[in-house]
Amino acid sequence: MLKHDISERGAVTLVRLDEENLDALTVPDARPLVERLVERGGIKVVLDLTAVRIIDSSGVAIIVSLFKRLRALGGALRVAGVTGQPREIFSMLRLDQVLPMFADADEALKGF
Amino acid sequence: MTLRFTASVPGELRFRDLVGAMLRAVCLRIERDAGCDGLEWRMISAFNEAFNNVVEHAYAMTRGDIEVSLLVEDDRVELHLADHGDGFDFGGGPAENEPPAFEGLSEGGMGLFIIRSVMSAVVYERRADRNLLIMTKTLSGCTPALTAPAHGDQTRC
Numbered sequence: 001m002l003k004h005d006i007s008e009r010g011a012v013t014l015v016r017l018d019e020e021n022l023d024a025l026t027v028p029d030a031r032p033l034v035e036r037l038v039e040r041g042g043i044k045v046v047l048d049l050t051a052v053r054i055i056d057s058s059g060v061a062i063i064v065s066l067f068k069r070l071r072a073l074g075g076a077l078r079v080a081g082v083t084g085q086p087r088e089i090f091s092m093l094r095l096d097q098v099l100p101m102f103a104d105a106d107e108a109l110k111g112f
Numbered sequence: 113m114t115l116r117f118t119a120s121v122p123g124e125l126r127f128r129d130l131v132g133a134m135l136r137a138v139c140l141r142i143e144r145d146a147g148c149d150g151l152e153w154r155m156i157s158a159f160n161e162a163f164n165n166v167v168e169h170a171y172a173m174t175r176g177d178i179e180v181s182l183l184v185e186d187d188r189v190e191l192h193l194a195d196h197g198d199g200f201d202f203g204g205g206p207a208e209n210e211p212p213a214f215e216g217l218s219e220g221g222m223g224l225f226i227i228r229s230v231m232s233a234v235v236y237e238r239r240a241d242r243n244l245l246i247m248t249k250t251l252s253g254c255t256p257a258l259t260a261p262a263h264g265d266q267t268r269c
Contacts, residue, residue: 021129023160023164024125024128024160024164024167024168025125025126025128025129054156054157054160056157056160056161056164056223056226057161057164057222057223057226058164060222061222064214084153085153085156085157088150088153088157089157089226092211092225092226092229092230093211093212093222093225093226094211094214095214098214
């Protein structure tokens with residue numbers, strides 16, 4: 001089971017991942033969480049990745065999938081707390097130009 | 113002097129981080145001693161993608177071991193992954209300097225792009241039934257103290 005915490009902040013759902021790795025090993029455990037979020041329809045989600053130290057293409061793919069699926073349902077995704085190796089990977093793939101990224105969850109929640 | 117660290121593990125994802133811990137320790141030591149900033153995250157990123165690729169594609173239909181070697185030279189670090197699974201079309205990924213288009217992002221395309229982006233050179237060879245991926249990171253401006261003689265002057269950044 002992917003370690004995470006979900007809380008409601010007004011109209012926004014805040015999801016904090018409590019895993020150091022979001023990769024091929026942990027992504028299978030993340031899929032049920034993504035399905036739960038998507039099933040709720042067009043919701044606004046802040047995904048806090050502060051705890052994530054290492055990400056691979058599997059981890060990136062599931063975030064991109066969540067972003068696209070929420071967008072298609074009229075919802076939105078903001079990503080917070082991306083630093084270190086994950087930040088380098090996001091920048092390399094130019095995802096920082098597409099995904100709304102914020103320094104931390106509080107910043108991401110502002111005006112969402 | 114060349115330092116070589118080698119490990120052979122079953123081609124299953126659960127063994128990846130055991131080898132990754134070894135890589136991380138060596139690369140962090142080089143970073144600390146020689147100031148090669150960013151070496152560790154680059155090597156781990158490439159290793160994870162390459163290991164995943166072997167498990168998910170080369171060994172999709174069969175099982176086998178993955179041999180991982182890390183060679184530390186004065187001017188470069190080489191990471192070799194060898195397996196006996198199915199061959200792989202390493203030329204099918206996106207252009208080296210162009211990330212995959214966002215709308216068509218696939219794990220496979222991203223993985224190859226990440227490997228090519230973080231490494232200085234990537235060579236894939238298929239000989240007989242053996243796949244060998246050689247990923248090289250040149251160490252510009254720094255020399256690992258690990259490869260220096262035990263006595264005498266050491267070249268440092």
